[in-house]
Amino acid sequence: MASTQIAKSFLQAIQHRRTIYALSKKEILPEEEIIKYIRAFVKEAPSAFNVQSSRVVVLFGAQHDNYWGQIVPAALRAVAGEGAVEASKQKLAGFQAGTGTILFFEDMNLIKGQQEAFPQYAAGFPVWSSHSSGMAQIYVWSGLESLGYGANLQHYGGLTGETLKAEYKLPDSYAIQSEMVFGYPEQPAGEKEYMADHERVIAYGHSA
Numbered sequence: 001m002a003s004t005q006i007a008k009s010f011l012q013a014i015q016h017r018r019t020i021y022a023l024s025k026k027e028i029l030p031e032e033e034i035i036k037y038i039r040a041f042v043k044e045a046p047s048a049f050n051v052q053s054s055r056v057v058v059l060f061g062a063q064h065d066n067y068w069g070q071i072v073p074a075a076l077r078a079v080a081g082e083g084a085v086e087a088s089k090q091k092l093a094g095f096q097a098g099t100g101t102i103l104f105f106e107d108m109n110l111i112k113g114q115q116e117a118f119p120q121y122a123a124g125f126p127v128w129s130s131h132s133s134g135m136a137q138i139y140v141w142s143g144l145e146s147l148g149y150g151a152n153l154q155h156y157g158g159l160t161g162e163t164l165k166a167e168y169k170l171p172d173s174y175a176i177q178s179e180m181v182f183g184y185p186e187q188p189a190g191e192k193e194y195m196a197d198h199e200r201v202i203a204y205g206h207s208a
C-alpha cells in the first residue's frame with residue numbers, strides 16, 4: 001500500500017474517533033476478539049525509554065455493571081453523600097449500558113526505577129508516564145472506534161482506584177489514570193467546534 005493510502009486511513013480513523021455517550025451492549029465482536037485488539041493497541045503505544053508502564057484491565061459483563069452500578073456510586077456516596085449519587089444516576093446508568101470498561105493504570109514501580117536509574121531526569125518520568133498512558137488511551141479509543149464501537153473517557157479513578165486494586169488483586173504500585181467506556185454506538189457524537197488550524201500549528205522555514 002502506498003504510504004499516502006496508509007496516511008489517509010490513519011487520518012480517517014482519528015477523525016472518526018469521538019466521545020460517544022449513547023452506548024448499548026449490542027454485540028459487534030466476540031469479547032476474545034476485543035481483548036486481542038486492545039492488547040495489540042496497547043502493545044504499540046510508545047513510552048519513555050520504552051518502559052512499557054501502561055497496564056490495562058478490561059471489565060465485561062457483570063464486572064462492568066458492578067463498576068458503574070456499585071463501585072462508583074458507593075465511592076461517590078462516601079465522599080459526597082446520597083445527593084451526589086442521585087445527581088449522577090442517569091450518567092452512570094449510561095456508562096453501565098455499554099459493553100465494557102477499560103481501566104488504564106501506570107505501574108509506578110517502573111517509573112520509580114527509572115527515577116533511580118536516571119536521577120537527572122527524575123522529575124520528568126512521572127510526566128512522561130502520564131503522556132504514555134494518554135498514548136495508549138488514544139490508540140485504544142481510536143482503534144475501538146475503527147472497529148465500530150463508540151467510547152468515552154471517564155475519571156472516577158481518584159475515588160475508586162484503591163477499591164479496584166483490592167477487587168482485582170492488582171499490585172499496589174498500579175496508579176489508575178482513566179476509565180474508557182465502550183459499546184455499540186446508539187447515537188452519533190455531538191457537534192464539535194474546532195479552532196482554526198493555523199492557531200494551533202505554525203511552521204517556519206518552509207518554502208511555500
Ligand SMILES: Cc1cc2nc3c(=O)[nH]c(=O)nc-3n(C[C@H](O)[C@H](O)[C@H](O)COP(=O)(O)O)c2cc1C
Binds near residue numbers: 153154192
Ligand atoms: C485527557 C482527557 C480527559 C477527559 N476527561 C473526560 C471526563 O472525565 N469525562 C468525559 O465525559 N469526557 C472526558 N474527556 C472527553 C473530552 O471532553 C472530549 O474528548 C472533548 O470534548 C472532545 O470531544 P471528542 O472526544 O468528541 O473529540 C476527556 C478527554 C481527554 C483527552
